[in-house]
Amino acid sequence: MSFTEFRPETLLAVLPEIALFLLAGLVLGLDLIWRPSRRGALGWVSAIGVGLILIATGLFSRPGAEPQLVLGGMVRHDWTAFAFRTLILFATGVSCLLSIRLAGIGDRGEYFALMLVSAMGMSLMASAADLIMLYLAIETTSIPLYVLAGFLKGDDKSAESGLKYFLFGALTSTVMLYGFSLLYGMTGETQIYRLADALRAAHPAPASLIAVALLVLVGFGFKVAAVPFHFWTPDVYEGAPTPITAFVSTASKAAGFAVLFRVMTLAFPSIEGFWAPALAGIAAATMTLGNLLAIPQKNIKRLLAYSSISHAGYALIGLVALSSLGRGSMLFYLLAYIVTNLAAFAVVILFAHSAGTEQIADYAGLSRRSPGLALALLVAFLSLAGMPPLAGFVAKFYVFAAAVESGLLWLAFLGVLNAIVGLYYYLTVLKVVYLYRSPEEAKPIVVPTAQAVALAACVGAILLVGIASGPWLDWGVLAAQGLF
Amino acid sequence: MTFPFLSVITFTPITAGTLLFFFPAERKDWIRRFALTAASLDLLLSLIVYFSYDRVAAGYQFVEKVSWIPRLGISYYVGVDGISAPLVLLTGIVIFTGVLISWGLDDRPREFFAFLFILASGVFGVFCSLDLFALFFFYELAVFPMFLLISIWGWQVTREYAAMKLTLYLFIGSVVALVGGLAMYFNAGLNSFDLLELERAGFSIAFQRFWFPFVFFGFAVLGGIFPFHNWSPDGHVAAPTAVSMFHAGVLMKLGAFAALRVGIMLLPEGAKFWSPLILILATVNVVYGAFIAMVQTDFKYVIGFSSVSHMGLVMLGFATLNRDGLTGAGLQMFSHGVMTALFFAVVGMVYDRAHTRDIPKLGGFAKAMPLVAFAFIIGGLVSMGMPGFSGFIAEFPIFMGLWQKQPIVALVAVISIVITAAYIMRVIGRVFFGVMPAEFEGHIGDVILQDKVALVMLSGILVLVGVYPAIMAPMVQTGANAVLRLLGGG
Numbered sequence: 002m003s004f005t006e007f008r009p010e011t012l013l014a015v016l017p018e019i020a021l022f023l024l025a026g027l028v029l030g031l032d033l034i035w036r037p038s039r040r041g042a043l044g045w046v047s048a049i050g051v052g053l054i055l056i057a058t059g060l061f062s063r064p065g066a067e068p069q070l071v072l073g074g075m076v077r078h079d080w081t082a083f084a085f086r087t088l089i090l091f092a093t094g095v096s097c098l099l100s101i102r103l104a105g106i107g108d109r110g111e112y113f114a115l116m117l118v119s120a121m122g123m124s125l126m127a128s129a130a131d132l133i134m135l136y137l138a139i140e141t142t143s144i145p146l147y148v149l150a151g152f153l154k155g156d157d158k159s160a161e162s163g164l165k166y167f168l169f170g171a172l173t174s175t176v177m178l179y180g181f182s183l184l185y186g187m188t189g190e191t192q193i194y195r196l197a198d199a200l201r202a203a204h205p206a207p208a209s210l211i212a213v214a215l216l217v218l219v220g221f222g223f224k225v226a227a228v229p230f231h232f233w234t235p236d237v238y239e240g241a242p243t244p245i246t247a248f249v250s251t252a253s254k255a256a257g258f259a260v261l262f263r264v265m266t267l268a269f270p271s272i273e274g275f276w277a278p279a280l281a282g283i284a285a286a287t288m289t290l291g292n293l294l295a296i297p298q299k300n301i302k303r304l305l306a307y308s309s310i311s312h313a314g315y316a317l318i319g320l321v322a323l324s325s326l327g328r329g330s331m332l333f334y335l336l337a338y339i340v341t342n343l344a345a346f347a348v349v350i351l352f353a354h355s356a357g358t359e360q361i362a363d364y365a366g367l368s369r370r371s372p373g374l375a376l377a378l379l380v381a382f383l384s385l386a387g388m389p390p391l392a393g394f395v396a397k398f399y400v401f402a403a404a405v406e407s408g409l410l411w412l413a414f415l416g417v418l419n420a421i422v423g424l425y426y427y428l429t430v431l432k433v434v435y436l437y438r439s440p441e442e443a444k445p446i447v448v449p450t451a452q453a454v455a456l457a458a459c460v461g462a463i464l465l466v467g468i469a470s471g472p473w474l475d476w477g478v479l480a481a482q483g484l485f
Numbered sequence: 486m487t488f489p490f491l492s493v494i495t496f497t498p499i500t501a502g503t504l505l506f507f508f509p510a511e512r513k514d515w516i517r518r519f520a521l522t523a524a525s526l527d528l529l530l531s532l533i534v535y536f537s538y539d540r541v542a543a544g545y546q547f548v549e550k551v552s553w554i555p556r557l558g559i560s561y562y563v564g565v566d567g568i569s570a571p572l573v574l575l576t577g578i579v580i581f582t583g584v585l586i587s588w589g590l591d592d593r594p595r596e597f598f599a600f601l602f603i604l605a606s607g608v609f610g611v612f613c614s615l616d617l618f619a620l621f622f623f624y625e626l627a628v629f630p631m632f633l634l635i636s637i638w639g640w641q642v643t644r645e646y647a648a649m650k651l652t653l654y655l656f657i658g659s660v661v662a663l664v665g666g667l668a669m670y671f672n673a674g675l676n677s678f679d680l681l682e683l684e685r686a687g688f689s690i691a692f693q694r695f696w697f698p699f700v701f702f703g704f705a706v707l708g709g710i711f712p713f714h715n716w717s718p719d720g721h722v723a724a725p726t727a728v729s730m731f732h733a734g735v736l737m738k739l740g741a742f743a744a745l746r747v748g749i750m751l752l753p754e755g756a757k758f759w760s761p762l763i764l765i766l767a768t769v770n771v772v773y774g775a776f777i778a779m780v781q782t783d784f785k786y787v788i789g790f791s792s793v794s795h796m797g798l799v800m801l802g803f804a805t806l807n808r809d810g811l812t813g814a815g816l817q818m819f820s821h822g823v824m825t826a827l828f829f830a831v832v833g834m835v836y837d838r839a840h841t842r843d844i845p846k847l848g849g850f851a852k853a854m855p856l857v858a859f860a861f862i863i864g865g866l867v868s869m870g871m872p873g874f875s876g877f878i879a880e881f882p883i884f885m886g887l888w889q890k891q892p893i894v895a896l897v898a899v900i901s902i903v904i905t906a907a908y909i910m911r912v913i914g915r916v917f918f919g920v921m922p923a924e925f926e927g928h929i930g931d932v933i934l935q936d937k938v939a940l941v942m943l944s945g946i947l948v949l950v951g952v953y954p955a956i957m958a959p960m961v962q963t964g965a966n967a968v969l970r971l972l973g974g975g
Binding site for chain 2: 326368369372376383386387388389390394395398401402405406410413414417418420421424425428431432435436470471474475478
């Protein structure tokens with residue numbers, strides 16, 4: 002592993018971050034000079050901008066055959082980072098589209114700018130190769146998110162959401178930072194790729210290393226909303242503006258998985274025998290608790306909050322399988338989960354936009370009120386439940402396959418039992434949508450262009466990834482190998 | 486490149502179902518005609534496949550193979566053998582008659598036919614799959630449309646409960662079997678989900694004995710095996726007519742078929758080890774199911790439990806692990822599928838007119854709808870295993886096989902024939918003959934043309950197979966021979 006000297010081309014390794022930063026500046030500038038009536042277009046500027054960045058990243062910021070540590074070892078330009086960035090950028094673009102024309106957020110330049118800055122942080126999380134860079138990236142991600150969660154100032158729940166998110170985030174991040182400082186104290190090293198060697202040379206007592214790993218896990222567990230660091234999730238998801246909920250549950254979770262994956266795999270191979278079973282236990286608890294607590298929910302955002310907790314558990318199965326298939330299946334799972342969850346939130350946003358409610362009971366009659374929207378919700382929820390031919394089915398199949406391959410039969414069985422619980426509550430919602438009648442049935446649901454585009458893209462992706470999953474699995478496996 | 490019959494059969498329904506969503510909801514006539522066209526195409530193609538299957542060559546025919554997920558050795562791989570070809574035909578028959586029977590359905594027919602067709606694609610896919618992943622893929626595809634079909638169009642009183650119960654039972658069974666399937670894949674180490682390669686994988690005896698129950702019973706849940714049969718009568722009763730037909734007629738075969746294909750054929754040593762347990766459980770199915778059917782007063786529950794009883798015979802046939810039993814089980818799957826579709830069609834027609842299924846409140850319907858009564862009687866004779874009808878052709882070999890394997894079980898199971906005769910006669914006598922209650926007099930009209938076509942077709946097939954068994958029995962026997970080869974015999 003060698004550091005590449007600075008050449009202008011190395012900046013291409015951070016092209017998405019630079020572009021996101023410039024885009025955020027552009028949005029803020031336009032916000033200043035545009036008349037209020039035109040500011041509704043800021044969302045389009047952001048979304049199209051992110052789309053262009055995604056394309057530019059694919060064209061100009063592809064890592065070479067050999068992964069490179071650039072910018073003084075702060076950033077690693079490899080396929081793992083590239084894959085996570087793609088996911089994050091996709092989720093950011095869709096979240097921007099979903100925000101367009103929504104009351105209180107759709108015409109606010111600072112809203113979109115904050116989202117883009119946060120996405121920049123996430124993108125750095127995916128590629129950070131140094132603990133200091135990593136910490137900065139996590140904070141750059143989190144602080145705008147705290148603001149965004151509390152963005153609806155007139156809404157008590159939104160304010161509560163922002164504050165709760167901040168308190169939880171600040172606490173877990175300090176614990177994690179403490180872990181980082183101990184790592185530095187043990188080794189005198191912050192570079193993740195040299196940590197493992199340095200730790201081997203320093204050979205600290207295993208117990209102390211395990212303690213450090215646990216401290217670090219607290220921060221990462223918070224980011225991916227794994228049990229027992231999940232308590233913030235339902236309240237934050239419920240109170241935050243729904244596009245932000247979608248953003249946090251997809252892009253931010255993916256970024257969390259990126260750091261969890263990189264740091265645990267690279268820095269702690271010597272105690273793999275400890276953290277892998279510990280994470281398997283966390284995966285089991287996350288799936289089970291998330292699913293069981295989703296059952297009694299009456300609010301669709303809270304239901305999706307618990308469901309997103311459980312999905313982090315399934316994705317963790319891929320990581321703890323400690324195999325090539327496992328790591329690839331984790332990436333595939335995140336891909337499937339992100340497109341599916343964004344579709345689900347798109348429906349929630351559209352329904353709330355017209356009907357003004359997020360209660361599951363109010364979804365009665367949706368299949369008569371708007372058959373297309375009901376069908377989109379059906380596709381999204383069945384994909385979350387793991388039904389073919391949708392993305393969620395193959396995603397679950399791959400992680401369970403990885404578990405069986407690695408001999409984690411108990412985890413595979415627990416996973417499939419959880420899938421049944423999941424199916425139960427997703428079907429309960431679909432029952433309301435398709436079966437129950439409502440006096441509101443005659444009132445139409447307005448579907449603005451932006452959200453329609455986002456929803457169509459996600460539903461198309463759910464079907465594409467579900468039916469032609471071979472190339473995507475290859476993508477996941479190859480990308481995950483780029484880590485080493 | 487030959488014409489891809491099986492792919493066209495499998496994907497016609499789901500394509501038609503997707504296209505249906507683009508129809509304007511209020512043009513119900515277009516929707517029905519389009520659905521019937523798609524179903525006719527499927528029936529026609531499945532007839533072609535059935536009659537052009539080469540019985541002398543046997544083995545898997547109409548094979549198509551395309552790589553699907555190369556990293557895990559998964560292909561889209563389809564083909565039919567002597568056991569699955571009749572089941573493909575059965576599905577074609579039931580989807581066609583099911584569309585005819587649902588002609589009068591007025592609440593959102595677009596969604597109804599769309600979901601029914603997605604279900605049909607899943608069923609065709611399972612019967613044709615020669616790849617374990619594809620089999621699971623299609624199997625699960627059949628699960629969720631069932632939930633929607635029952636909970637939206639089902640019988641108001643129990644539909645929500647029954648739909649959820651059925652879906653969860655089936656899903657539990659299939660995911661448990663899925664873990665077993667994954668274990669086989671990794672244990673074989675062939676990097677292939679190809680069923681024919683996995684057959685030759687040479688799993689150790691301990692491995693087979695450990696995993697067989699997961700796989701076999703996981704699938705057999707859908708076959709209605711005791712004590713996991715509980716979802717089935719509730720589900721049958723709550724479902725709308727066409728769905729009951731599909732459900733009892735085809736879906737239960739799906740479970741039995743997958744239990745045979747994945748359980749017995751991939752893990753033959755496990756099958757030998759566990760066959761006594763299957764024998765006992767299936768005997769309970771047969772006898773207990775018949776007794777419960779006897780005491781029901783709800784017309785549809787009688788048929789629901791009769792399905793539990795008859796599917797027990799299929800499982801008994803499997804458990805014999807000999808040629809007669811397996812052949813009989815294969816034939817029984819077809820025969821029972823057609824018969825029970827006929828039964829549920831009749832129940833639906835009676836209920837649509839009388840608005841009750843309470844047997845004591847019915848009577849004299851033969852006068853108002855003679856063809857329906859006639860069709861039901863034929864179904865009844867099949868159900869009792871009368872010679873000259875398909876039921877005899879199927880049940881006789883099962884009992885023969887059973888006698889070779891375990892005479893006592895054969896004796897116990899034979900009791901069911903008597904009980905079946907009793908409850909079928911009781912229903913025929915009470916519902917179709919006797920005096921029509923005054924409240925129905927003059928209000929009961931005959932069935933429409935579409936219903937008649939469906940009834941004639943279903944009862945005609947039952948008689949045809951009964952009087953001319955050579956049309957099917959030798960073909961099924963070739964399939965049974967293939968199973969026997971894996972079991973180390975014949």
